[in-house]
Amino acid sequence: MQIVCIGGESTVCHPAKEIGAKAANLARMATLGLAVPPAFVLPVGLCADIIGGRTLAERHLREGLKEGIAFLERATGRRFGHHGRPLLVSVRSGAARSMPGMLETVLNVGCTTRAVRGLVRSTGRPRLAWDCRRRFLERYAETVLGLDPAPFGARIAALTAEEGVASDRALDSEAIERLAGDEQALIEHGDDRWLEDADEQLEHAARAVYRSWMSERAQTYRRLQKLEHLPGTAVTVQAMVFGNGGLASGAGVAFSRDPSTGSAAPVVDLVLDAQGEDVVSGRRTADSAEMIAGALPALAADLGNVLTRLEREFGDVQDVEFTVEDGKLWILQTRPAKRTPRAALRIAIDLVHERLITPKQALERIADIDLASLVEISLVSADDPAVVGIGASGGIAVGRAVFDSDAARRLASSGDPVVLMRPDTSTADVAGFAVACGIVTSVGARTAHAALVARQMGRPCVVGCGGMTIDAAGEHAELGKSAISAGDWVTIDGDSGGIYLGRRETRTIRPEAELAEVARWRSELRESAGRRRRTRKSAAA
Numbered sequence: 001m002q003i004v005c006i007g008g009e010s011t012v013c014h015p016a017k018e019i020g021a022k023a024a025n026l027a028r029m030a031t032l033g034l035a036v037p038p039a040f041v042l043p044v045g046l047c048a049d050i051i052g053g054r055t056l057a058e059r060h061l062r063e064g065l066k067e068g069i070a071f072l073e074r075a076t077g078r079r080f081g082h083h084g085r086p087l088l089v090s091v092r093s094g095a096a097r098s099m100p101g102m103l104e105t106v107l108n109v110g111c112t113t114r115a116v117r118g119l120v121r122s123t124g125r126p127r128l129a130w131d132c133r134r135r136f137l138e139r140y141a142e143t144v145l146g147l148d149p150a151p152f153g154a155r156i157a158a159l160t161a162e163e164g165v166a167s168d169r170a171l172d173s174e175a176i177e178r179l180a181g182d183e184q185a186l187i188e189h190g191d192d193r194w195l196e197d198a199d200e201q202l203e204h205a206a207r208a209v210y211r212s213w214m215s216e217r218a219q220t221y222r223r224l225q226k227l228e229h230l231p232g233t234a235v236t237v238q239a240m241v242f243g244n245g246g247l248a249s250g251a252g253v254a255f256s257r258d259p260s261t262g263s264a265a266p267v268v269d270l271v272l273d274a275q276g277e278d279v280v281s282g283r284r285t286a287d288s289a290e291m292i293a294g295a296l297p298a299l300a301a302d303l304g305n306v307l308t309r310l311e312r313e314f315g316d317v318q319d320v321e322f323t324v325e326d327g328k329l330w331i332l333q334t335r336p337a338k339r340t341p342r343a344a345l346r347i348a349i350d351l352v353h354e355r356l357i358t359p360k361q362a363l364e365r366i367a368d369i370d371l372a373s374l375v376e377i378s379l380v381s382a383d384d385p386a387v388v389g390i391g392a393s394g395g396i397a398v399g400r401a402v403f404d405s406d407a408a409r410r411l412a413s414s415g416d417p418v419v420l421m422r423p424d425t426s427t428a429d430v431a432g433f434a435v436a437c438g439i440v441t442s443v444g445a446r447t448a449h450a451a452l453v454a455r456q457m458g459r460p461c462v463v464g465c466g467g468m469t470i471d472a473a474g475e476h477a478e479l480g481k482s483a484i485s486a487g488d489w490v491t492i493d494g495d496s497g498g499i500y501l502g503r504r505e506t507r508t509i510r511p512e513a514e515l516a517e518v519a520r521w522r523s524e525l526r527e528s529a530g531r532r533r534r535t536r537k538s539a540a541a
Helices: 016-031 044-051 055-076 113-123 126-143 150-163 173-187 198-214 216-224 276-280 289-295 299-314 341-353 359-365 405-413 427-435 449-456 512-540
Strands: 004-006 039-042 089-095 106-109 233-239 250-255 267-272 318-325 328-336 376-379 390-393 396-402 418-422 438-441 461-463 468-471 476-479 482-485 489-493 498-501 506-509
Touching: 004 016, 016 039, 016 044, 016 089, 016 233, 016 299, 016 328, 039 055, 044 055, 044 198, 044 233, 055 198, 055 233, 089 198, 106 126, 106 198, 113 126, 126 150, 126 173, 126 198, 150 173, 198 216, 198 233, 216 427, 250 276, 267 276, 267 289, 267 299, 276 318, 289 299, 299 318, 299 328, 341 359, 341 512, 359 512, 376 396, 390 449, 396 405, 396 438, 405 418, 405 427, 418 427, 418 468, 418 489, 427 449, 438 449, 449 461
Parallel strands: 396 418, 418 438, 438 461
Antiparallel strands: 004 039, 039 233, 089 106, 089 233, 250 267, 250 318, 318 328, 376 506, 390 461, 396 489, 468 476, 476 482, 489 498
């Protein structure tokens, strides 16, 4: 087995079927000279053998990790798990086709207590070092050890209450160090050598990512998206860059165009002093544009240039994950953006007008859309909503409120439309997404993985509803000053972010101008094909 190394002049592009789309695009960005942290890839071909527990595959896994870490140490000048200048890594999945949020990721691998001391010495930031340690413990416990994350969340909630702060973002370094110690105590049992063994952490994390291919949510997603032919995932191990080092750092996701409406304006969500999981998990709401501009004044221009370059390189709207470390922009991933059907139509037309793609390519991209039934739905009249969130996937949904995926499936089976309302929507809710006509969350951002899946499925979605409190166990919710129970009718507007009580009247409009242009493309292509046939017949005669 041969690993693939990404970074430096030796980067060679490989097909997505071998190393996954994520790694293939990383390599392509590296060859463009973009700031991409160095990485190495264990191939897709190893996935089935690791899941099957084959001895030779386990040996290949260990040898590949050893070779890859040596490459990263040379590329970064750091040592994995070392007490001097420690190297920490992320361990990520990557199939040949994008499956956002369906497979596992483990960040901050190699963050032993020796590495924590090394980070403190090399950065002068004890809070950063201990924050990496506690993040590693939380993710490793859930992903690798299979522990319930609830006790960890409860400890964070208790500590923030004790310290009198709103969230863990406001905890000082001493409190974060105590949190890491408390979380380690929740984990410790039996053989805990991995806690201080970076190599063992890495091996277990890589194995967990491979095995996540067979998780229930991943299998459900592949079935819904007709991706059951895919053979497995690759594992990408990448040097960590730190967005959690203060307000000159952060993690975010950007779309080169609006994936909900198709507008040519970029859509950017960033959480300052954070790591990528804070954004894509949907557990945090993005910081305001004003706050970001004040903290990182050069980011908008730098990121805008990258988005334009990537869109032209790949010839499609891009979904880009990035980290800012002490003001420096790093690109961690790019992929074609999941988009609503109406956005797909508008984007295809705009890309033809901009000569990035041909009409034939545009028709291929919208081939799966039922253009005959494509409409834009809006409210006939809209008084003040009960609560307002952030529109993440456009359109109107009218249905009965439900508060978990099982309830959504039960009620939908009776023939009623349902709106799935959750405190924070996880990609584990993908089965609920499939039967819901709309999705609402109390927290989260437009760029979270759950919002991506909602757009891909064409479901109106509203996130970040700060005025909404959900009691899933009690099957009721508070929407501002109003209350609803399971089964009550609600209306959501995925464009404005408004949530309304009851069933609201809607109207539909067909995008006639755009549909006429598509019809013209088809006519011109038929005429062109006819001319070619006649020319061939004349030449043959």
